[in-house]
Amino acid sequence: xxxxxxxxxxxxxxxxxxxxxxxxxxxxxxxxxxxxxxxxxxxxxxxxxxxxxxxxxxxxxxxxxxxxxxxxxxxxxxxxxxxxxxxxxxxxxxxxxxxxxxxxxxxxxxxxxxxxxxxxxxxxxxxxxxxxxxxxxxxxxxxxxxxxxxxxxxxxxxxxxxxxxxxxxxxxxxxxxxxxxxxxxxxxxxxxxxxxxxxxxxxxxxxxxxxxxxxxxxxxxxxxxxxxxxxxxxxxxxxxxxxxxxxxxxxxxxxxxxxxxxxxxxxxxxxxxxxxxxxxxx
Amino acid sequence: xxxxxxxxxxxxxxxxxxxxxxxxxxxxxxxxxxxxxxxxxxxxxxxxxxxxxxxxxxxxxxxxxxxxxxxxxxxxxxxxxxxxxxxxxxxxxxxxxxxxxxxxxxxxxxxxxxxxxxxxxxxxxxxxxxxxxxxxxxxxxxxxxxxxxxxxxxxxxxxxxxxxxxxxxxxxxxxxxxxxxxxxxxxxxxxxxxxxxxxxxxxxxxxxxxxxxxxxxxxxxxxxxxxxxxxxxxxxxxxxxxxxxxxxxxxxxxxxxxxxxxxxxxxxxxxxxxxxxxxxxxxxxxxxxxxxxxxxxxxxxxxxxxxxxxxxxxxxxxxxxxxx
Amino acid sequence: xxxxxxxxxxxxxxxxxxxxxxxxxxxxxxxxxxxxxxxxxxxxxxxxxxxxxxxxxxxxxxxxxxxxxxxxxxxxxxxxxxxxxxxxxxxxxxxxxxxxxxxxxxxxxxxxxxxxxxxxxxxxxxxxxxxxxxxxxxxxxxxxxxxxxxxxxxxxxxxxxxxxxxxxxxxxxxxxxxxxxxxxxxxxxxxxxxxxxxxxxxxxxxxxxxxxxxxxxxxxxxxxxxxxxxxxxxxxxxxxxxxxxxxxxxxxxxxxxxxxxxxxxxxxxxxxxxxxx
Numbered sequence: 071x072x073x074x075x076x077x078x079x080x081x082x083x084x085x086x087x088x089x090x091x092x093x094x095x096x097x098x099x100x101x102x103x104x105x106x107x108x109x110x111x112x113x114x115x116x117x118x119x120x121x122x123x124x125x126x127x128x129x130x131x132x133x134x135x136x137x138x139x140x141x142x143x144x145x146x147x148x149x150x151x152x153x154x155x156x157x158x159x160x161x162x163x164x165x166x167x168x169x170x171x172x173x174x175x176x177x178x179x180x181x182x183x184x185x186x187x188x189x190x191x192x193x194x195x196x197x198x199x200x201x202x203x204x205x206x207x208x209x210x211x212x213x214x215x216x217x218x219x220x221x222x223x224x225x226x227x228x229x230x231x232x233x234x235x236x237x238x239x240x241x242x243x244x245x246x247x248x249x250x251x252x253x254x255x256x257x258x259x260x261x262x263x264x265x266x267x268x269x270x271x272x273x274x275x276x277x278x279x280x281x282x283x284x285x286x287x288x289x290x291x292x293x294x295x296x297x298x299x300x301x302x303x304x305x306x307x308x309x310x311x312x313x314x315x316x317x318x319x320x321x322x323x324x325x326x327x328x329x330x331x332x333x334x335x336x337x338x339x340x341x342x343x344x345x346x347x348x349x350x351x352x
Numbered sequence: 353x354x355x356x357x358x359x360x361x362x363x364x365x366x367x368x369x370x371x372x373x374x375x376x377x378x379x380x381x382x383x384x385x386x387x388x389x390x391x392x393x394x395x396x397x398x399x400x401x402x403x404x405x406x407x408x409x410x411x412x413x414x415x416x417x418x419x420x421x422x423x424x425x426x427x428x429x430x431x432x433x434x435x436x437x438x439x440x441x442x443x444x445x446x447x448x449x450x451x452x453x454x455x456x457x458x459x460x461x462x463x464x465x466x467x468x469x470x471x472x473x474x475x476x477x478x479x480x481x482x483x484x485x486x487x488x489x490x491x492x493x494x495x496x497x498x499x500x501x502x503x504x505x506x507x508x509x510x511x512x513x514x515x516x517x518x519x520x521x522x523x524x525x526x527x528x529x530x531x532x533x534x535x536x537x538x539x540x541x542x543x544x545x546x547x548x549x550x551x552x553x554x555x556x557x558x559x560x561x562x563x564x565x566x567x568x569x570x571x572x573x574x575x576x577x578x579x580x581x582x583x584x585x586x587x588x589x590x591x592x593x594x595x596x597x598x599x600x601x602x603x604x605x606x607x608x609x610x611x612x613x614x615x616x617x618x619x620x621x622x623x624x625x626x627x628x629x630x631x632x633x634x635x636x637x638x639x640x641x642x643x644x645x646x647x648x649x650x651x652x653x654x655x656x657x658x659x660x661x662x663x664x665x666x667x668x669x670x671x672x673x674x675x676x
Numbered sequence: 677x678x679x680x681x682x683x684x685x686x687x688x689x690x691x692x693x694x695x696x697x698x699x700x701x702x703x704x705x706x707x708x709x710x711x712x713x714x715x716x717x718x719x720x721x722x723x724x725x726x727x728x729x730x731x732x733x734x735x736x737x738x739x740x741x742x743x744x745x746x747x748x749x750x751x752x753x754x755x756x757x758x759x760x761x762x763x764x765x766x767x768x769x770x771x772x773x774x775x776x777x778x779x780x781x782x783x784x785x786x787x788x789x790x791x792x793x794x795x796x797x798x799x800x801x802x803x804x805x806x807x808x809x810x811x812x813x814x815x816x817x818x819x820x821x822x823x824x825x826x827x828x829x830x831x832x833x834x835x836x837x838x839x840x841x842x843x844x845x846x847x848x849x850x851x852x853x854x855x856x857x858x859x860x861x862x863x864x865x866x867x868x869x870x871x872x873x874x875x876x877x878x879x880x881x882x883x884x885x886x887x888x889x890x891x892x893x894x895x896x897x898x899x900x901x902x903x904x905x906x907x908x909x910x911x912x913x914x915x916x917x918x919x920x921x922x923x924x925x926x927x928x929x930x931x932x933x934x935x936x937x938x939x940x941x942x943x944x945x946x947x948x949x950x951x952x953x
Contacts, residue, residue, distance in 0.1 A: 081568035085465060091457035092466075095540055096474060099481050105496055106488070154388050161385035167762075174389050176663065181396055183591075183659035184652060185598025187625045188403070191632070191648045195402040204633075215395060222392070235797035239859070241760060243810035243866055244787030248377035253813065258800045276485020279600035279625070283633040303487045307601060310491045318495070325491050329484060336483045340476065 103329075110326020113319035118327075123289050123305075129316040133324055135291050136300040139206070140275065142292075143285055143301055146210025147217055147274055152267055155221020162222065163229035164251050174222075182219035189215050190280035198284060206292060206299040209285030213274040220273065224266030228259040262346050265339035272335040276328055278303035302328050399652070407646035409638055418646060424611050424627075426635070431643035433650065435611035439528065439621040440651070443603060444596040446532025446617065447539055452589055454536075455543030459585075462544065463551035464573050475548060482541035490605030493534040498525040498606065501533065506618060517615040526608035529617040534602045539592035546591060550584030550669050551577060584669030590662035594655045600625035624651045708733040708900040709754065709789075709870055714768035716746075716753055718761075723749045726768070727926045729919060731870070736892060736901040738915035738932070740908055741947070745921040747904045751872050754902065755789035756782050772869065787814055790868030794875040796855035798847035798862075803839050806847045806858055810866035825865050832898065833861035834891050853884025860891065864898075871895065873903040877910065889914050908948060912936050920944045 117132040124131030158178075162171050193212035198204055232255050240250040256263070285299050287308065292299035302324050309321035410418060414431060421432025458478070462471045502525050509519045554577050562572040578585070608620020609630060624647050635641045709731040716724035724746050731737050739747040752758045753766055759782065770777040777785050787810070798806050807826040816822060826843075830836040835857045839850070847858055856876055863871060873892070877885040892901055892914055905911050911918050912932060919929035920943070928935065928944045939945045 077568055077571070081570040084570045084574075085461075088457040088461035088465065091454045092461045092474060095454065095458050095481070095544065096477055098537055098540075099477055102481075102484065102488075102492060105492060109495075154391055157385045157388035158392055160381075161389040165382055165385060166389070174392060177392055177396055179663050180656055180659055181392065181399075183594050183598075183655055183662075184399060185600065185625060185655055187598065187600040187628050188399070188648050188652045188655075191406075191628065191645055192399045192402045194632070195406055195645075196398070218392060218395065233797070235793060235795060236799060238757060238760065238791075238793060239797040239799065239862075240809070240813070242755065242757060242786055242791035242793075243813065243862065244783045245810075245813040246378045246783050248381040249813045251381065252377075253809070254799050272483060276487060278485070278487040279629055282629055286633065303485060303601075306487050306491060307605070310487075310494055311605060321491060325488050329488055332483055332485060333480060336480055340479075 106322070106326050106329055109319075109322040110329075113323040114326060115323075118320070118323050122291070123300075123320075125289070126314075131320070133300070133302065133305055133320065135288065136302045136305040136324070137327075139285070139288070139292060139299040140301045140303070142206050142295070142299060143209040143213060143281070144271060144275055146207060146295070147213030148267075148271060150210060150214025151217025151274075152221050152270070155218045155270075156225050156263075156267075158218075159222045159225025160229065160251060160256075162226040164247070164255070175226075178219045178222045181215075182223075185279075186212075186216060186277055187279040187282075190282060190284055193280060193284045201296070203296060204284065204286035204298040205296045206285055207295050209281045209299065209301065210295075212280035212284045213277060216274050216277065216280065217270050220270040221267065224270065225263060228262035228266060229255055231262070232258045261342055265342040265346075268335050268339045272332045272339075275335075276303055276332055278307050282307075403645060403649040403652055407642055407649045409642035410646035413639060414643075414646075418643070419650065422611070422613060426631075426637070426640050429637075429639055431639070431646075433624065433627075433643075433647050435613050436622050436624040436627050436647060437650070438613045439531075439607060439611075439623040440597055440625070440654075442528050442617070442621065443531040443535055443607065443623060444593055446529065447535035447596045448589065448593060450533070450536035451540045451543055451592060455540045455588075455592070456547055456585060458540070458544045459547035459551055460573055460578075463548045464569070464577065471548075475545065478541050478544050481537075482545070486538065486599060486601040487605075489534055489538055489602040493530065493602055493606040497534060498530055501525070501530055505529075518617050521614070521616040521618050523618040524608070524620065526606055526620045527618050528607065528621045531603045531607040531621070531623070532617070534606055535596045535599060538599060538602060539596050542592045542595060543588045546588035546666065547581070547585050550581045550588065550666070553584070553670060554580045580672075581669060583665045583672075587662045587665030587667075587669065590658050590665065594658040594662065597658070598625060598651060598655045600629050604629045624648075706733040707731065708773065709902075710769075710771045711750075711754070712769040712771075714750065714753060714766065714770060716749055716758070716767075717765040719763045723924050724753070725924045729926060729929050731900060731902055732917065733900050734896055735916040736896055736903060736914050737917040737919065737929075738911035739902070739904045739919045739921055740906070740911050741921035743906065746924040747919075747921040748874055749924075750921070750926075751874055751902060751904050752791075754870070754872055755786050755791055757786070757791060783814075787866050788868055789870045789872060790863035790866065791872045791874065792856070792859050792863055792876050794878055796852065796859050796879070798850070798855050798858055801847065802844045803847050803850070803858060804843040807862050807865050810862060814866060826861075829861040829865040830858075832864050832895065833857045834887065834894075835861055851884075853880050853887060856880060856884070856888060857891065860888075860895075864895070868899060870900045870902060873901065875904055875906060878906065885910075908936075920947060922947070 117130060119132060119137065120134050121130070121132035122135055123133065158174070162174060166174070189212050193208050193215065197208035197211050236254050236258055237250050240254040241247070245253070281301055281304050285301055285304065287304050288298045288300045306321050306324045306328065309317040309324070410431060418431065418433055419437060420434060422434045423430045423432045424435065425431070462475055466474065502523065506523045513519045558576050558580055559572050562576040567575065603623050604626040607623055607626055609622055609626060610620040611622045611627075612619060628644050628648055632641070632644050635644055707730045710729070712728045714724055714727040715722060727750055739751065741747050749758065754770065754777070756777065758764050758766065766778065772785070772788060799809060801809070804826055807829050808822045811822050811825055827836060830839060835854060838854060842849070847855065850858060860876075877888055880888065889910065892903065895901060903915070915932045917929060918932040918935040920927045920935065920939075922943055928939060928941050930940065935944060936948050939948060
């Protein structure tokens, strides 16, 4: 059959347009990376990792406290979000009936869609208000809640990808259901689980909004877990909207460090997951 | 038998009753994991309860007027959130206007045209875009995008569409338009990644049938594949919309933070998430805090409804593909 | 004979009662496992209809029949593996040395009645840890005991010489036939009284299949073997007793020779002579 010239032209034009759109989107990524690289590296120095922020008006200083602070808040968040999500994911994959699982999954998706600023309000109401104090703990609770949905879905997905013959093999040897899960199924899914949890961590590592009025911020070292604490994302925000040029440089440096961290985790974790999928398909 | 010691000790262990069963851990692990699953319901319930409970003073004081009036005056104790609601909706609309065509077109390219290897690589890169923290989008928005918009985009818009009220008035950089553009970049990865999945789920026979009767690649895609995947693609758009509505940092940094309702997209504005981010930590007085939480409740309600819709749409497509 | 319901209730007291119908068909062999009127349901679908048979001790019993006839379902009922599936129900009486299997602790049942599956399913662990797994979950962790048991099991499974230098390599590195023998070794490690095999050779080449068959022949000394096979020649080669399943019913069970040369039922004859679909 002969295709009319008009149809052929429409075909070619539309198909190239879709290709151009893809190119456009991809180029945004490289533009962002390039821009941050240029500005970030320029402003990055050793002081950034070792010094405290300088008082307003003075130049120099670093973000040592914010780097440690981000680490502390993320540790709390992981301790809260990952166990809950992991265990709930086990329930979904190994124990739950169909209807209940569907309901939980739906609620988990809804929780995943709650705007982060709203999670911040809730953490404020749950922790800051009763304790009358902004704190690392409040920030950890906020990010912890945000980690739950992905932890659940990751766990469920990777446990389900473990073939049923593994479970049968273990149970046929007299293993209980719990032993089967924790000594065969979970270890078999381990690399995927760890990668998924790392992705989860990377996602909340850049969260700013829920920390604004939970962890707040701090120009100095924060002692313990119940004081306001500086974090990298909040620092970037505060410095970016400040009027001083020197602070903008610091914000670029911090943005660069944060982005590199997040992207590095993403690339490694996704590569591990993809490799796992490829080998399980063979 | 040579090794009856093992069989013997196994039998011995098996008879230990309750203790052995606890060691096996079936009941405990069932209960613990169930408790965690239920805890998720509790968390969601807690979110609703805290938002609802803490916004009571504002709800009692203003009722629906909260969403219908425009005065936001902490000193006078008057709170009307209309300008924020307006800003949230306008910026999200701009974002979708740009992101939907671009995103769906990219998804079509990735699902229908690109060879699988290239498609996987490009999707991987696009999904990395989704991993970039929003504060970094804000940072780039302020220092990279605003100058670009000011120097190139706005003059071009003014000279071509200047007669429209949308593009009148003076431009300072921070604006609805800037926020919408940043949001567009942020939500495109979601549209691409979900739409591509949905398109890939369309059965190959559908394509082959169309190609076999002489349709071009594009006609196949437009007439057969897209309609088949329609609800899933709408799902991805709703997902992106929910995300745009709730996005805080990037918007706060480039929208201008001025409560204003105006037709001009070049004017600075405000959004619900931005006002919470800016004022919550320093809000004094119960009514003020409560009004901000009420605004949060509105945002929560909006995103939940849209998310729920999105999930239903995506689910509908995947089930259709599964039964086909 | 009491009804199944009554049997369910009078469990413990009957433990010491000798199996009354033991060895009715195989003189000289004690009866290890008895089934009486076993019905099995997937939801509302009845997959097994009133199966009754005796499995003699230290013999190989084979189940043959067209696919979907219920032979695998029945095998999986014998160590209650079907309980892992949702919406299933079993009725009737199942006894291991006279003890009621259906009321026994399920992990005990599965330890005493081991199973090897159609597709080899080594855990993603080392060869050693695979074989040691059953011991460990059953609470045996003394290193010397475990090491000794692993070596013995691998020897029984005729795998020891091939793997003794790479015990700590992942099990996935073994060939298909070796993996299946590893699964047999894994099952043997907990010294099961009965070993169930569900078409263990269906994924293997003829050479690997022959090794497994030789192995089963030797294992008779240690344990009681029940094997499901779709391959009639295999049953004829190795089984002492063969049962023929059709449409969820046990049509006939008798000495293998008799089943293949002089079956009692028309359907069996049709099947073993290949006149059947």
